[in-house]
Structures are given as structure tokens and as C-alpha cells.
Amino acid sequence: MALQLHNTATRRKEIFEPIDAKDVRMYVCGPTVYDFAHIGNARPVIVFDVLFRLLRHIHGAARVRYVRNITDIDDKINAAAKANGESIRELTTRTAEAFHDDVAALGCLRPTIEPRATDHIPQIIAMIEALMASEHAYRAEGHVLFAVASDPDYGEFSGRSRDEMIAGARVEVAPYKRDPADFVLWKPSPPDLPGWDSPWGRGRPGWHIECSAMSEAHLGESFDIHGGGLDLIFPHHENEIAQSTCAHDGRPFARYWVHNGFVTVDGEKMAKSLGNFRAIREVLAEVPGEVARYAMLMSHYHDPLDWNEDRLGQAKHALDRYYLALRGVSDIGAAPTGPSPEFLAALEDDLNTPLAFAALHDLLSDLNKADTPADKARLKGELLASGAVLGILQQAPEAWLKGQEEEAVEIEALIAQRLSARAARDFAEADRIRTELAIRGILLEDKPGGKTEWRRAV
RNA sequence: GGCCGGAUGGCAGAGUGGCUAUGCAGAGGACUGCAAAUCCUCGUACAGCGGUUCGAUUCCGCUUCCGGCCUCCA
Numbered sequence: 001m002a003l004q005l006h007n008t009a010t011r012r013k014e015i016f017e018p019i020d021a022k023d024v025r026m027y028v029c030g031p032t033v034y035d036f037a038h039i040g041n042a043r044p045v046i047v048f049d050v051l052f053r054l055l056r057h058i059h060g061a062a063r064v065r066y067v068r069n070i071t072d073i074d075d076k077i078n079a080a081a082k083a084n085g086e087s088i089r090e091l092t093t094r095t096a097e098a099f100h101d102d103v104a105a106l107g108c109l110r111p112t113i114e115p116r117a118t119d120h121i122p123q124i125i126a127m128i129e130a131l132m133a134s135e136h137a138y139r140a141e142g143h144v145l146f147a148v149a150s151d152p153d154y155g156e157f158s159g160r161s162r163d164e165m166i167a168g169a170r171v172e173v174a175p176y177k178r179d180p181a182d183f184v185l186w187k188p189s190p191p192d193l194p195g196w197d198s199p200w201g202r203g204r205p206g207w208h209i210e211c212s213a214m215s216e217a218h219l220g221e222s223f224d225i226h227g228g229g230l231d232l233i234f235p236h237h238e239n240e241i242a243q244s245t246c247a248h249d250g251r252p253f254a255r256y257w258v259h260n261g262f263v264t265v266d267g268e269k270m271a272k273s274l275g276n277f278r279a280i281r282e283v284l285a286e287v288p289g290e291v292a293r294y295a296m297l298m299s300h301y302h303d304p305l306d307w308n309e310d311r312l313g314q315a316k317h318a319l320d321r322y323y324l325a326l327r328g329v330s331d332i333g334a335a336p337t338g339p340s341p342e343f344l345a346a347l348e349d350d351l352n353t354p355l356a357f358a359a360l361h362d363l364l365s366d367l368n369k370a371d372t373p374a375d376k377a378r379l380k381g382e383l384l385a386s387g388a389v390l391g392i393l394q395q396a397p398e399a400w401l402k403g404q405e406e407e408a409v410e411i412e413a414l415i416a417q418r419l420s421a422r423a424a425r426d427f428a429e430a431d432r433i434r435t436e437l438a439i440r441g442i443l444l445e446d447k448p449g450g451k452t453e454w455r456r457a458v
Numbered sequence: 459g460g461c462c463g464g465a466u467g468g469c470a471g472a473g474u475g476g477c478u479a480u481g482c483a484g485a486g487g488a489c490u491g492c493a494a495a496u497c498c499u500c501g502u503a504c505a506g507c508g509g510u511u512c513g514a515u516u517c518c519g520c521u522u523c524c525g526g527c528c529u530c531c532a
Contacts, residue, residue, distance in 0.1 A: 011462095028532095029532075030532095031532085032530090032531090037532090038532090040531090040532060041531095041532050042532085043532060044532045045532085047532095074530090075530085076530070076531095158461085158462090158527085158528090159461065159462070160460080160461060160462095160527090160528070161460095161461095207530085228532065229531075229532030230462095230463090230526070230527080230532080231526075231527065231530095231531055231532065232531080232532070233462090233527075234461095234527060234528065235527095235528085235529090236531090259532090260532070261463085261526090261532095262525085262526075262532075263532085264525080267524070267525070268525080269525080269526070269531090270532095271530095271531065271532095272530090272531075273530080273531080298470070298471070298481090299470085299471070300471085300472080302463090303463090303464080303471095304463090304464080304525065304526085306470095310469075310470080310482090311470075313482085314469090314470065314481070314482055317481090317482070318481065318482085321481095321495090324495065324496090325495095325496090328495090328496090346472090352472075352473095354470090354471050354472050354479095354480080354481095355471095355472055355473080355479080355480080357471090357472095357480070357481075358471090358472070358479060358480040358481080359480090360480095361480060361481065362480085365497090368495090368496055368497075369496085369497070422491080425491075427491055427492070430491085430492085431491095431492065431493085434492085434493075434494095443493095443494065443495095444493080444494070445493085445494045445495055446490075446492095446493075446494075446495095447495090448489095448490095453494090453495090455494095
């Protein structure tokens with residue numbers, strides 16, 4: 001089965017056909033680094049990490065290029081730096097590092113290229129110049145603006161007419177705009193703000209142009225997939241399309257547009273402005289990154305996902321079952337097989353991770369029931385290979401189940417004591433030790449053959 | 459106000475024009491000194507009202523409710 005993706009541009013599920021199967025290219029809008037990322041910001045990072053892994057599986061790791069930008073010039077950054085009393089550079093460096101730590105803990109691979117807006121000012125200026133030359137842009141009061149009237153297709157992507165945009169406008173329109181929908185490509189910077197020399201004076205880029213310039217610089221004028229959150233469809237992606245296609249003489253921009261739904265809290269979008277957010281690092285302080293990742297993938301990427309304790313509990317429990325089964329076959333080598341066909345088919349169907357989990361559960365159930373070493377090796381191989389595409393199940397089972405247990409020696413000693421008590425049929429003492437350990441969060445499992453395994457329950 | 463999405467069993471969450479996933483929780487059983495883990499069995503749910511159809515949870519229309527975008531936003 002071929003990979004299918006829901007394409008926002010056509011609002012339909014389509015078979016994915018890369019422009020060049022030897023060089024599959026994907027661009028995803030990355031973070032603006034002014035503060036710690038929250039778990040809502042983590043969703044696209046995880047979702048597109050899975051897509052990246054899947055594309056690498058299908059086309060070969062060396063044949064996929066994944067670009068995710070870092071926006072390090074922005075008014076929110078300027079405001080935050082001022083409020084913190086630190087330089088913009090300090091703030092963006094510190095925040096970008098924190099972002100990397102956070103998403104690494106969530107099991108995300110580094111993108112192939114991670115360009116920064118401030119490293120692409122020449123490309124941004126060049127693109128604006130091209131737009132000026134073709135009269136898609138104009139100067140007004142120190143700004144350079146994109147003229148939406150010059151682009152007959154403007155608004156088609158997000159499905160809104162210009163009349164609607166004007167009627168629905170809730171912001172005051174700057175008086176120097178030719179059209180209320182025109183947006184800024186370049187704006188002047190006062191001396192206390194970051195700025196670069198340009199043909200239009202010292203200034204800084206508008207929000208949308210950086211993605212157009214960076215995708216062109218690293219992936220070319222036309223590429224395969226462009227991803228981001230649902231809230232970027234308008235205006236950000238609409239504007240990117242307008243800028244890029246107009247700067248490229250109408251040649252096509254991204255072919256498949258993939259958008260993830262929101263993380264919600266009590267049914268409402270998680271957002272900084274609403275104050276209902278959980279920082280990634282807050283979540284990581286409570287559960288392993290793999291639990292958060294699993295929890296995130298329990299819903300289809302396009303649907304809203306409510307973030308709560310119950311979801312995390314379910315994810316933890318599910319992962320425990322997998323690692324328990326893997327521990328049971330730790331003495332058997334995994335067969336060199338790929339993911340199970342059912343699992344792969346589910347992921348290839350527009351990244352249907354819930355259905356993929358169902359396939360994974362089948363594998364788990366079969367593994368628990370398998371009684372020949374050959375079957376166990378094959379199922380273990382399929383389980384691990386499938387897990388690798390989702391970015392889960394790659395840890396050593398013992399490490400997962402026991403954690404960084406500093407009291408391991410003491411626990412093992414208590415278990416030995418209990419085994420002696422059992423051998424002497426002193427079950428009262430055996431149960432006392434079990435209870436003592438249970439209070440400390442250690443769960444015991446007596447195995448056939450007189451061996452006792454243990455794991456952390458919480 | 460305009461434009462998009464949603465509504466599935468106690469919960470999470472797929473999917474399908476007829477055979478009605480999967481996980482959690484729950485009930486019963488096997489196993490166990492007791493447990494845990496595992497295995498077996500058990501739940502006909504698809505917002506409401508019309509329509510199309512031999513047959514609709516699945517297609518169409520309307521209604522209700524929820525969320526999102528239209529302003530920074532993943």
C-alpha cells in the first residue's frame with residue numbers, strides 16, 4: 001500500500017508521490033524561541049517526527065530531507081528579552097537549547113537541517129527584492145508590504161475570499177496599506193531593536209517571509225510536504241504560498257500540506273494566552289518522555305487531543321505491557337524483519353496511529369502466546385521494528401521497568417529473603433516483604449521456576 | 459457575522475452501506491500458597507429528526523451541541 005496523506009490544499013486524502021523519490025523533501029514550521037515550549041507545541045514536533053521516520057522507512061534514510069526552522073527574530077522575542085533583562089541572542093540561544101532537550105526527551109530525531117531566520121537575512125532580502133521587481137510588493141512608510149491584489153489566487157488555499165477577510169477583520173487596518181489584507185514583508189527597526197541593513201533601510205523581516213526564504217534555500221522552489229499546526233493555515237501558510245509562488249513566477253510551492261490538530265485542556269485549545277498550558281519540561285518531570293510521546297500518538301494527528309492524567313496513565317500502562325513482554329524474550333534475538341504489514345498499512349493511511357497501535361497490540365498478544373523460539377524471534381523483531389517507526393519501544397526492558405533504581409541491591413536482598421520465607425512456607429513473612437516493597441512502589445512477579453521479577457509500579 | 463472541523467459503548471479511540479476494531483476500566487474463568495503478569499470468555503455504542511436504500515452508525519438534508527480560524531499562535 002502506498003502512503004496517503006490528507007492534503008489541506010485539496011481537502012482530500014491523496015496518494016503521496018514525491019517529486020523525486022531519491023530526494024524526498026519536507027518543511028515544517030518550527031518554534032519561535034522566546035519561552036519554554038508547551039505540550040501543545042510538542043504535538044507537531046512528534047507528529048512530523050513520525051512522518052519523517054515513516055518516509056525514511058519507505059524511501060531510505062539518506063533519501064529524505066526534513067527541514068524545521070527556528071524563528072529567532074520576532075516581536076515576542078524582543079519583548080521577552082527586554083522583560084528578562086537579557087540580550088536577544090542569550091534568550092534565543094538558551095530557549096533553543098531547552099527546546100532541543102525537550103523534544104529529544106520526547107524521542108524526536110533531529111531534522112536534517114534546522115535553519116535559523118537570522119542566518120537567512122540575505123535570502124529574505126533577495127526574495128523581497130524579487131517580489132518588488134515583479135510588483136507583488138510595494139513600499140509604504142518604511143515598510144515593504146505584499147500586495148494581495150497582485151495575486152489572483154490569494155485566499156484560495158485557506159478557503160476565504162478577500163471580501164470575507166475584510167468583513168471579518170477584527171484588527172485596525174494600517175492606513176498605508178493598499179488593501180486591508182496586505183501583510184508586512186519588511187518592517188523598520190528602531191535603534192533599540194535588532195535590525196539589518198536593506199534596500200529599504202535598517203529593519204527586520206515580517207513573520208511569513210522567513211519560511212518562504214528558508215524553504216527555498218534548503219529545499220528548492222518546489223518540494224513535497226509542508227507541515228504545521230492547523231492554526232497556521234491562515235494567515236501564515238496562505239501568505240507563504242502567495243510570497244513563494246509570486247517570487248517564483250507562479251511555479252508550484254509545496255505539494256502536500258499536512259496540518260495537525262490542537263492539544264486541548266478541558267476541551268479548549270492549549271495556549272499561552274489562555275494560561276492553560278503545560279510546559280514540556282513540567283510533563284517530563286512527571287513521566288518519561290516515551291509516555292508523553294505515546295499519549296500524544298493515541299489520537300489521530302488531525303483530531304483534537306485532550307491532555308490529562310488519565311491519558312498519561314493509559315500510555316504508561318500500555319508501554320509497561322510491551323516492555324514486560326519484551327523482557328520475557330530478552331534471551332531471544334530479534335529476527336531481522338521489518339514492521340508488521342498491518343502496522344505499516346495503518347501508518348501509511350494518513351498516519352493512522354490509533355490503528356497502528358491496534359496492530360501493535362496484535363503483535364504483543366501474539367508474542368505473549370508464542371511458544372516456539374522462531375515465532376518469538378519473529379514477533380519480537382516485528383514489534384521492535386514497528387516501534388522504531390513510531391519512535392517507541394527502543395529502550396532496554398530492564399531499564400524501563402526498573403528505572404534508575406539506586407536501591408536495587410536492597411530490593412534484591414529483600415526478594416531473596418522473601419524467597420527463603422516462601423521456601424520455608426512462611427507465607428506470612430513472604431507477604432509482609434511483598435507489602436513492604438509494594439508500599440515503596442515495587443511490584444513483584446513470581447515466575448515459574450522459582451524466580452521473582454520486579455519492576456517499578458509508578 | 460463569515461469560513462472550517464467534530465459528535466461512536468463507563469473512558470480513550472479506529473472503522474465500515476449488511477459480517478459491528480483496539481486499549482483501559484468492569485464481570486466470570488484458567489494459572490498462582492496469595493499476588494502480579496499472561497491466556498480464555500463476556501459489552502450490538504455510533505447526538506436528534508427526516509430522506510436515499512432490500513438494508514445506514516457509515517451516503518444526503520435539516521436541527522442541536524462542541525471546538526477552531528478570521529489577531530500572535532503548533
